[in-house]
Amino acid sequence: MRTTLLTLIATFVLGLAADTQAASLEEMSLERWAKLREVERYQLNIAEKFYREKDYKVALSEYEKFLTLYESSEGAPYSQLKWSLCLVHLRKLNTAVSDGFQSVIDYWPESPEATAAAYYIGQCYKENGETRKAKKAYQDVLKNHPKHLVAAYSLSDMADLASITKDEAAQVAAWRKLTFDVERTRESAAICQAASRNLAVYCFTNDAFGEGAKALETTYLEGAPVQVSAYARQPIINLTAVAETKAQGEKTADQAAAWIREKVPTGTTEEEKTAARNTWFLIADVHAASRRPTKVVETYSLIQKQFGASDDLFGRLANWLKTQDKYDEARAEFRKYLDKVEGQNQVAYSFRQQRRYDEAAAAYLANVSADSENQARWNGEIAMTHREARKYPLAIAVYTELLKSDVDNTDKWLWEMANTHRDSGNYKEAVAWYKQCNNFPSNYQQMADCQRRLKNYKEAVILYVQIQGGSESLAPWAILQIGYTQEEAESKEQAIQAFQQVCKRFPKSGYASTAHAHLQNKYKISVTLGGAKDE
Amino acid sequence: MPAWLKDKRTILLTTLVVVWTLCVFDWLGSGMLRFLHVERFAAWIHSAVFGLAAAVTLAIWSKAWVDYKARRVRFFLISSIAFFPWWQFDVFLADLFGWDTVRVSMAQLGTGITYIGGLCWVVWGLEQGARQFRIRRLAGEDTGEYVPATLNPLDPDARYYGRQKKLNQSLSAFCSYSVLFILAFYFMSNVGGCSEVFDLPAGGGEQKPIAQQIKIQKIIRKKFVVNPFSAILFEVPPLDEIKLQLEEITKHAYTVGYGKGQGAGYGGKRNVKIRFIRLEYQGGDWNQGYGPGDDENLLIELPSFMPGHKFEKKTESRTVAQLKRFDRIAAPPMVYMTGQKNITLSTSETRILREYLLEKHGMIFADNGGSRGWHNQFFAMMTKVLPEIRPVPISLDDPIHRIPVPLNFFPYVVPHGGDRPMGWKVDGRWVCYYHPGDIGDAWANGHAGIDAEIWQACYALGANIINYAYNEHAMWREAQREKE
Incomplete structure (x- = not known):
């Protein structure tokens, strides 16, 4: 379970980083572009244009043309590399390795492209399902170019390979190197950050809170508490859900809370006070994740005592109470809001969540009179509540009124009116209203559907x-x-x-x-x- | 020794029963004839033995029929026993002639008759037993001797039958018989013999794309019609002079296959042909596009892509459980799996498939026959079978797409599960090839109405996958032989 979760997170985060990986290796430096003759630059630009347009077949022949004409040019290894990449995009990975990347290494071993080609060989093996060969290729890259960008990419791919083969130790070792050892440049930063997040989640899950927090600190110097709270919560939720790991989850939660508490700002300015209060909220979130209501309530009481009442505090406490299925207590908190209109909105929404539609409509109605500037908004909510309660005539009456009073949003109310008629089974009326809408083809789709029902x-x-x-x-x-x-x-x-x-x-x-x-x-x-x- | 045991007829009949039983097990797949090195005559031997058994039982039954009124029980007993060779012979004939629907119907009908016949005997036996107990009790009443209730299930007064003794006795007999019948049926349908052997065809060849055929372009010179009385001097060329011009100078210098044997093959045994086995699984329509006019078309077309090779005329099927019965080394190199409904695999079946792929060096050729649901179910199945392998798209320039027919594109009918072939690779070998777009429909009669270029490429792809699987298996078998 734990491994699956880690793998999922890692795949997602590494996937995001993957796009940024290739771009920098696929480029030739400006100095080397400057060394090209005009004719060479012209030909290479043509090939580049097609490559950018993803017309890889044409780009392939243009790069080939460059290689035939200007074999000894400065751009030749680059052209060979891009030729190989065209093959990769055309899903001819075997040819790309044997005739492309390998040729770059064989003919121009000292060129920057040879380093990139060595990495791409590993990547091709990986995408071709050749796990063992890929691992070896990446290890060679790490051995021959330990300080180069490709080393970071290789480590990232090795972590992914380890997740495929369920080699947790290798995966964590790769994350550690990426987090703590690899120099973070513009190109490598994304994958190092991704690795630090993965490592943190792993550490939080495996009773190594300190290392996890350190890993996150390498990426988030300023907002580390926010990130620690964010990334620790899910592992804590998972651990406390099972009786055998409950104690470990609570321990991690206590460590996280203590760590965040150390980071609470101590200044006296308004800004610092707000920052301090927000940091305390993070502690409450961590306790909430560890399923310990007493600690959550204690923390919120402490915040109120220390920083005074605020809508933010009431809102957070109320939303947590809702997760504990204590809707009445939650509404009591919402009613304490300093912004009464927003408080009432939250009360109404909580009624809707409980399917107590009449009370929800009444709560919104209170806002119609209390907030005259946003009457259309609250009436819209009332109509939506009626629809949820399947009281279509009431909803239609509200929309009819809105069509008259809120001319600026006519399109919106026309659409809602049509949908209400459709939901109520009054398809003829619905078609008539859809006809007045301007959002082709959505309105035509709905009209056709209604006609079929008729x-x-x-x-x-x-x-x-x-x-x-x-x-x-x-x-x-x-x-x-x-x-x-x-x-x-x-x-x-x-x-x-x-x-x-x-x-x-x-x-x-x-x-x-x-x-x-x-x-x-x-x-x-x-x-x-x-x-x-x-x- | 009793006299009837010395009787020649008894000896002959016993021999026939033994031979018939062995042949039935061989026919069910145990491969016993292989040990006698007469497997190539299997069909003839089976026909002779089964036919003889049917004829002999018919003769015995006819004799019993004459004496029916006097010895009814004997007649029914002989009928019940004689039914098995007849039924088996019918199913065998239907199988031999390829009447699949008839075969299945006969098999089902026979199973039904066997069940009902057996149930009749159970009822009769129960009644006989109960009668004996009743007679004994009545005799006891006459003599004043008390006969207590026993624990014998045939005794209708047995204590454990409770108050409604007769009903409970009948019910328990019925349930016990049904359970035993199901167990026996399961045993017979799953345990056909010791192990099944899948041989590779003899011969050899190389793993290279097919060379282009010689194309001869005939250039026929223009024929001039010249007035012989013309004043102009004109050199008339011979009327029939034809100049041959070779466009391609390549030719078939080799055959596709593996090994050094003569002719195309995979280093196996003589008279063995390439077979196409389909996997039967629970939950869905495993038999989609199965048989004549469907997947058998592939076997008809394959010789044009794999010249020199011999192919079976009919496709076959095996259940997942039957895969286990294959010899560890002589297992099928590839099984084909298709459908569009559900795939239900038990834990043991998952284990069998894993063992087949990894230990028996097998391969699954999966074809999505019509839904995204099947795609998801197949991938979920593979995740269970090979959790440590992640599927990857198969390159267009992979050997599986190049030999023997180099494909420049990936052909499909419709993208039920995407538009790219996916593969599961273990130690550099594809153990599973997933075709997402109903290749089976392209093989079928009418080719789903798609362009000729695409359905021809679909046949070529089928040939490539079969060649890949056979080649990999042949290499592995050779390595195993060397190890041993």
């Missing part, structure tokens, strides 16, 4: 045809819907034609998959048309 299949088909013509991205969806509509209208042949059209015209779309399966399952038709290739 069994006006012809009208529905006409609307879908209009969507197909007006919105390129929704065209396959619209044709598929035409198929379903014709099916409902019992026009079997036309339905089949529509489904086949989806497969034929949009064979790469997911809708083609649906249409194909539907044709086979419902109509037992194997000739569905379609067919595509991924080059």
